[in-house]
Amino acid sequence: MARYRGPKSKIARKFGEPIFGPDKVFEHKNYPPGMHGLASKRRKVSEYGQQLKEKQKAKYTYGVLERQFRTLFKKAQASKGVTGEVLLQLLESRLDNVVFRLGIAKTRAAARQFVSHKHITVNGKLVNIPSYTVKSGDVIGVREKSKSLEEITGSLQSRRSSQYEWLEWDGAQMAGKFLNRPEREEIPENIKEQLIVELYSK
The missing domain is CATH 3.10.290.10 (RNA-binding S4 domain)
Incomplete structure (x- = not known):
């Protein structure tokens, strides 16, 4: 995946929160983009889908590509502490x-x-x-x-x-x-890091 350079409001709507900062478009349309946006918001997402969505949210939030993200995850796995928390600390240390x-x-x-x-x-x-x-x-x-x-x-x-x-x-x-490095409770990002750990642990 190349670094995303398209409409940021579209991505924010996909995740249901303004991950790139204040967004007037998101405020008026806080549902997924596309003609079936509201319907897809009500659709039940699989466990894998939730895990993948959380990983993508983290990547878009910090502007990290897949290879970089996977490398950071492996580094977090090899470190002392809770893997998910260490991963966010490494992202915050960029x-x-x-x-x-x-x-x-x-x-x-x-x-x-x-x-x-x-x-x-x-x-x-x-x-x-x-x-x-x-x-x-x-x-x-x-x-x-x-x-x-x-x-x-x-x-x-x-x-x-x-x-x-x-x-x-x-x-x-x-x-x-x-x-x-910040403690997990000090990091303001709304990311469920445990879902990312579960995804990479499969």
């Missing part, structure tokens, strides 16, 4: 996601673009790999030359302070510290 959580970018797609276009630094060094795994204590900042970019300054002006317990933001430096 550099593009951390840039989004810090408020440097308004969406994960924008964060991914900022990283690949070399606007972001980790511990003072340029990193242009969106899937880069951020570790506890790492400082993620905006490159000096990029601090005046309208897209970045606009996003930072609308950010909420101290939104996430596992992140620390320094407005003067336009940089944030990744304190630790």
